[in-house]
Amino acid sequence: MSKEALDWVWTQSQSKGVSRLVLLAMADHAEGPSHLVCAGSTWLVTQVNASRSTVLAAMKSLEEKGEIAEVSGVLGDLLHPVWILPKAIGHTETPPGDRDDGRNNTRLTTEERALCSDPDSDLYWMPADEVERIVADRIAACVKKHTSPGESQA
Template structure:
């Protein structure tokens, strides 16, 4: 999901400079279709290579412009702030609805399978067999020569 959010930031966001970078870093952490992610100011500072003041200014500008919404009722595992990208969520939902209108319903028999038969996604936890003969088997292991220093 973060790829959709990141693509929206790079293609449609009106933010500039550090604000754009901070928004992209938050978009990188989005995991679901609600485009919600958590981040801390120190983590954003480190990843954006920006000062605390620059990150805080960027967050307030993004919030003021409506590209980022702070969710005060939720906290991350270490007390991080949750953010939502409302414009990205709205845009991508509209795009998905438009795609749904353009495509006709397909026959379930003709739809491509979700995963390749026999692939690792079809049976999680099962070990993938290794082809025979792929191990390195030296014929003889050379032994290091010991040098005796005789005077």
């Protein structure tokens, strides 16, 4: 869980209604400084308790507003897409509070789980360290693309 991402949603996000619920569900599972989250539509439908079409429309709206961005070519748990919350990057919790959420911190990070399971993909046949490097590069490129200085972070 990323307290910074959750705090950003509550204090800075322009999302409303179901879009806000989708973003909160994603922020609740975001990890690392890039606020990465593996989130498929089925999981989000369950979390938000809304119809698939409503959740997909909310995700499209969030993407258009730049509040979520899919990391191209990277899949996570259960082949779910990996997303970042670009506007939450660099946000600090307000007010600073206790950051120990009591969860088990020995879980694998999103980067460690974002491996390709598709045998038709070039990534499938590469050594694990090469796949990890490519995944890290793709995540970094996505973060850079969605947080370039010309874009608003508000």
